[in-house]
Amino acid sequence: PAARTNPSPPPDLAQARQLADAGKLEAATRICQAHLAVEPASASAYYLLGLLRDAAGQVDAVEYYRKALYLEPGHEDALWQLALSAEQRGDTTAATRFRHRARSVHSSLSRPG
8 A cells, every 4th residue: 555645634623622612522522533543642632532521421531631641741731630530539649749730830831931
């Protein structure tokens, strides 16, 4: 088979976010999965899948946040979601640790040059 010289771009996560905001969780999930098929190291897609799983009441949402954080250790939103999840589980130590990391990321991003 001939090598593809012009791979198609991954599906747009902005569209997935719009669908999610409109309550169309399954359609948004399909876009995220298609995005990951083209761009398997997309922290943003894993994070959005985590939000979608949370919205659907699925306990595995944490695993998607963890994947996002693995791919992008400074993913502030994933850190906040993991803090919230740990707090809901009663794991205050982990919640505190995730919040501290999120604040560190935030302050490093907001510091000038």
